[in-house]
């Protein structure tokens with residue numbers, strides 16, 4: 610039974626990192642395709658106005674709070690989430706799993722060759738095998754071929770890194786066509802895994818400043834990032850109005 614906290618009409622799972630990993634191990638035994646979403650404040654703000662995205666988040670098997678802004682929102686609403694569970698860290702947690710057989714993983718998304726490089730850099734994992742990859746800039750005509758390829762490879766976990774809300778909408782549209790146990794949206798994680806982009810140092814991550822680090826590195830993200838303070842202000846407003 611999931612324990613969720615409702616933030617701007619989205620049910621977010623109240624899990625620790627260990628709890629999220631345990632849930633993933635359980636989902637791997639399931640015989641349906643389970644969608645896992647990893648919203649940060651920016652995605653939560655997008656979903657407030659995007660009914661389709663909000664619907665998809667609420668239909669997913671797991672929704673983890675990727676950003677500290679989501680955890681802060683839960684505190685403002687008086688229903689604090691246990692902790693931030695960053696999508697990137699959750700993937701690293703999956704990489705450490707050692708089940709009775711290797712987890713078969715497919716990477717879909719990122720610029721050409723990024724997913725390939727990411728798979729190559731992590732090729733020596735004990736419990737996870739990368740069985741395929743494909744970039745995230747394919748045409749609609751290419752799509753059925755990609756899905757066939759994933760299905761032929763007997764994939765357990767499909768990581769989809771095409772940015773939000775594209776990845777969530779793609780995963781939901783193809784939910785029943787994909788014969789995988791888990792489809793998980795991971796944003797720009799392949800760029801970090803491939804060594805193309807540096808993750809914020811621990812100090813920034815531990816102090817809720819990852820957004821600031823990313824902003825300094827990529828100032829063009831400013832417009833997107835303005836969604837973060839707008840999200841917090843909206844949550845404060847909702848708290849004041851609803852008591």
Ligand code: UDP
Nearest residue numbers: 718719720745746770771772773796797800
């Ligand atoms: N991307 C993609 N297909 C697209 C648009 C984006 O594969 O049509 C990839 C892009 O190359 C990048 C990721 O999606 O690797 C989005 O990264 P971003 O940093 O925006 O995601 P975030 O981590 O902030 O959700």
